[in-house]
Amino acid sequence: MADFQLLRSLLYVPGNMPSMLQNIPLFHCDGVIIDLEDAVPLSEKDAARILVKRFLETYLERNKVVLVRINPLDSKWGFDDLGVVLPAHPDGIRLPKADTPEIVERLDTRLTEFEEEMGEEIGRFRILPSIESALGILNATGIARTSKRVFALAFGAEDYTVSMEIERTKEGEELFNARTRVLWAAKAAGIQAIDTIFADVNDMEGLRRETELIKRLGYTGKSLVNPRQIDVIHEVFAPKPDEIEYALQVIDAIKRARLMGTGVISLGGRMVDAPVVKRAVRVLRTAHAHGLVESVVDDEVVYGTE
Amino acid sequence: MVRNSLGRLVPETFAGRKVIPYRDPWSLQPDRERATRCLKRVNPGEEKLLGSLREAIAAAGLKDGMTISTHHALRNGDFLLNQLVRVIDSLGLRDIKIASSSIHPVHAELIPYIRKGVISGFECGVNGLIGELISRGELHCPVTVRSHGGRARSLITGEVPVDVAFIAAPCCDEYGNMNGVSGPSACGSIGYAMVDALHAGTVVAVTDSLVPYPATPISIPQTLVDYVVTVDRLGDPAKIVSTTTRITTDPIGLQIAKYAAMVIETSGCLKDGFAFQTGSGGIALAVADQVRSLMRKGNIRGSFGCGGITGYFVDMLEEGLFQTLFDVQCFDLRAVESMGKNRNHLEISADMYANPFNAGAVVNRLDCVILGATEVDTDFNVNVNTESNGYLLHNTGGHSDTAAGAKLSIIVAPSIRGRLPIVRDAVTTVTTPGETVDVIVTERGIAVNDRHAGLKEELIRRRAPVKDIRELREDICRVTGEPRPLEFEDAVVGLVEYRDGTIIDVIRKVKE
Numbered sequence: 001m002a003d004f005q006l007l008r009s010l011l012y013v014p015g016n017m018p019s020m021l022q023n024i025p026l027f028h029c030d031g032v033i034i035d036l037e038d039a040v041p042l043s044e045k046d047a048a049r050i051l052v053k054r055f056l057e058t059y060l061e062r063n064k065v066v067l068v069r070i071n072p073l074d075s076k077w078g079f080d081d082l083g084v085v086l087p088a089h090p091d092g093i094r095l096p097k098a099d100t101p102e103i104v105e106r107l108d109t110r111l112t113e114f115e116e117e118m119g120e121e122i123g124r125f126r127i128l129p130s131i132e133s134a135l136g137i138l139n140a141t142g143i144a145r146t147s148k149r150v151f152a153l154a155f156g157a158e159d160y161t162v163s164m165e166i167e168r169t170k171e172g173e174e175l176f177n178a179r180t181r182v183l184w185a186a187k188a189a190g191i192q193a194i195d196t197i198f199a200d201v202n203d204m205e206g207l208r209r210e211t212e213l214i215k216r217l218g219y220t221g222k223s224l225v226n227p228r229q230i231d232v233i234h235e236v237f238a239p240k241p242d243e244i245e246y247a248l249q250v251i252d253a254i255k256r257a258r259l260m261g262t263g264v265i266s267l268g269g270r271m272v273d274a275p276v277v278k279r280a281v282r283v284l285r286t287a288h289a290h291g292l293v294e295s296v297v298d299d300e301v302v303y304g305t306e
Numbered sequence: 307m308v309r310n311s312l313g314r315l316v317p318e319t320f321a322g323r324k325v326i327p328y329r330d331p332w333s334l335q336p337d338r339e340r341a342t343r344c345l346k347r348v349n350p351g352e353e354k355l356l357g358s359l360r361e362a363i364a365a366a367g368l369k370d371g372m373t374i375s376t377h378h379a380l381r382n383g384d385f386l387l388n389q390l391v392r393v394i395d396s397l398g399l400r401d402i403k404i405a406s407s408s409i410h411p412v413h414a415e416l417i418p419y420i421r422k423g424v425i426s427g428f429e430c431g432v433n434g435l436i437g438e439l440i441s442r443g444e445l446h447c448p449v450t451v452r453s454h455g456g457r458a459r460s461l462i463t464g465e466v467p468v469d470v471a472f473i474a475a476p477c478c479d480e481y482g483n484m485n486g487v488s489g490p491s492a493c494g495s496i497g498y499a500m501v502d503a504l505h506a507g508t509v510v511a512v513t514d515s516l517v518p519y520p521a522t523p524i525s526i527p528q529t530l531v532d533y534v535v536t537v538d539r540l541g542d543p544a545k546i547v548s549t550t551t552r553i554t555t556d557p558i559g560l561q562i563a564k565y566a567a568m569v570i571e572t573s574g575c576l577k578d579g580f581a582f583q584t585g586s587g588g589i590a591l592a593v594a595d596q597v598r599s600l601m602r603k604g605n606i607r608g609s610f611g612c613g614g615i616t617g618y619f620v621d622m623l624e625e626g627l628f629q630t631l632f633d634v635q636c637f638d639l640r641a642v643e644s645m646g647k648n649r650n651h652l653e654i655s656a657d658m659y660a661n662p663f664n665a666g667a668v669v670n671r672l673d674c675v676i677l678g679a680t681e682v683d684t685d686f687n688v689n690v691n692t693e694s695n696g697y698l699l700h701n702t703g704g705h706s707d708t709a710a711g712a713k714l715s716i717i718v719a720p721s722i723r724g725r726l727p728i729v730r731d732a733v734t735t736v737t738t739p740g741e742t743v744d745v746i747v748t749e750r751g752i753a754v755n756d757r758h759a760g761l762k763e764e765l766i767r768r769r770a771p772v773k774d775i776r777e778l779r780e781d782i783c784r785v786t787g788e789p790r791p792l793e794f795e796d797a798v799v800g801l802v803e804y805r806d807g808t809i810i811d812v813i814r815k816v817k818e
Binding site for chain 2: 022023026027028058226227228291
């Protein structure tokens with residue numbers, strides 16, 4: 001997974017449903033979370049694990065990020081899930097109930113052991129911790145910094161509201177503080193923040209409003225429960241024409257700067273340096289994913305050549 | 307047996323008639339005059355209203371070996387045909403051919419009468435159990451499957467001489483003027499029956515809603531109708547307008563629709579004057595929905611929408627996205643209601659809709675049609691008649707007519723059905739020849755017929771998932787595996803007639 005991986009949309013797919021698994025390559029989401037946890041009934045935990053492994057073994061031309069949501073590590077299935085699915089090379093693990101840095105560390109250690117056993121590059125398997133309880137919210141800062149594998153924090157509102165003993169509303173006032181806290185923790189650690197699901201699959205306007213809100217707050221992506229939600233989320237995250245225009249100017253400016261042997265340059269009276277370039281690259285990659293610009297910006301533009 | 311141009315083996319004769327093998331969609335020229343029937347005279351004071359179907363059958367002079375017809379606008383809610391055949395049997399008549407515009411699953415009630423010899427042939431396609439039993443060799447009754455346009459042609463040329471047409475008339479007066487827009491069995495357009503009214507030897511209007519003279523609007527006029535009969539009920543309203551008329555919510559279906567809309571947009575046909583037809587399935591409606599958004603966005607004023615009409619097209623008409631609707635059959639109550647009140651929602655006959663042998667049918671003016679398939683093959687041939695089990699289960703409808711007529715015919719279908727791939731090396735049955743099919747859209751890719759190199763290039767430029775049709779087939783088979791080929795016996799149990807009357811394929815008995 002590249003550092004700038006677009007993760008606007010992470011679609012949950014139940015790990016026990018072959019008819020849905022087989023369509024994973026077809027959806028236009030940026031990533032999928034194949035679920036072995038809540039979507040899978042207790043009687044099917046073993047079967048789903050094997051099914052997911054088999055599916056991943058046949059899904060060779062990967063065209064999106066593939067995460068597997070394993071069962072919690074303190075459940076009797078969590079480690080077995082890892083043992084079965086990791087050899088089939090998912091990109092990472094979505095870790096439920098990541099309430100403390102220690103839980104993430106346990107997974108980190110286990111992943112390192114697997115990588116060593118399998119002869120894989122250390123750090124290959126990434127981690128997306130789910131912050132979905134009051135305790136998780138309080139520990140978010142630490143969780144975000146636990147391991148280099150953690151590439152983003154995911155907020156899970158359904159479990160969070162249960163842990164708070166409150167109702168989840170479509171307006172989402174009750175989530176505001178938690179959302180912000182997850183976001184701070186992620187941004188402070190320099191990683192992405194992925195928002196929670198929107199459960200009403202028939203309310204596209206509600207989904208649009210919520211996605212607009214979380215985009216304004218600073219989230220870069222959202223988990224989703226139905227492929228029909230993908231388009232709305234992508235539309236909201238699509239850069240506006242003036243954003244793209246400015247990003248193109250930034251890239252142009254930084255290229256000129258590099259030719260002059262510097263990493264900073266002024267553009268229309270505003271300083272262009274690494275963070276500005278990073279943002280521009282993100283805008284252009286998003287724009288490219290939307291078919292709004294022809295080419296992708298490569299990492300050289302951001303970091304220069306050695 | 308001889309091979310037609312698609313390599314399908316067809317018999318030289320079938321059910322006593324000479325078979326002309328299919329050559330191509332365009333070149334066959336009609337070599338005869340229109341069929342004629344006797345002139346009639348009804349003097350003042352003479353009445354047409356009879357007491358019962360039994361009386362009407364007698365008055366029409368129905369005899370052993372004759373051909374009757376009904377129309378299928380009441381679809382699976384139709385009571386008439388079953389009722390009619392019961393009376394025909396009770397009169398001791400045998401060897402009757404059915405030349406209705408279509409047969410639905412509700413007509414499985416006819417099976418005992420086929421066994422008994424009351425019915426001895428179908429001059430039309432069949433939906434449901436009858437076709438299955440015929441395919442399995444359990445029912446002996448030759449079938450000739452015809453498209454809507456082809457059926458109109460066969461009546462007009464006299465190839466299928468209908469002796470008596472029994473026309474279900476949801477609203478009718480005692481002198482035979484009728485329409486389908488009101489009454490308890492309102493079905494909207496009765497465009498298929500218009501051809502029967504003009505060409506059958508005797509025309510009997512059957513109604514459950516006799517209104518004072520004159521019944522207006524007049525879809526079929528008194529001048530064509532010999533007798534009028536009342537029955538308690540023509541059909542079950544709940545099943546008359548029962549087709550799927552909701553946009554699919556299946557993500558795969560929606561993805562297919564999105565790709566199809568992309569093809570339409572890329573083709574350049576979506577501009578002022580756009581003429582469009584879709585069926586009523588969930589995916590087709592999803593395409594219509596996408597097209598509607600594109601038309602709104604581009605401020606495009608279309609020419610006409612056509613075919614079986616749904617409320618969806620009615621909305622587009624009312625919104626000004628189309629100037630006119632040409633309606634040969636209403637698919638839902640919104641369409642029925644609209645046809646009754648909107649002067650731009652026109653009822654047309656099956657002849658005007660799709661007959662290849664007239665001075666130009668409406669389908670010839672279509673820019674784009676969205677069609678389904680049970681199977682397609684790497685030559686772009688399409689099957690809608692049989693399923694992967696080889697059974698004849700579906701009628702052709704307007705499939706091959708609109709594919710031939712439209713500038714851009716797009717097939718939309720999920721790539722996998724019941725674990726089987728829908729793209730095959732060769733379809734089980736050819737309904738519509740690949741020469742008239744332009745694009746096949748599945749969720750696993752879009753295949754463009756080589757005749758449209760420009761469209762293919764532009765789609766690739768727009769990053770649409772364009773694949774060679776053979777590559778698409780392989781991609782699908784990687785998921786499904788290669789299905790075991792079906793086995794058929796030599797016995798030909800039915801013909802699939804192309805719209806011009808040539809035989810494009812046959813239905814064979816399935817080896818069980």
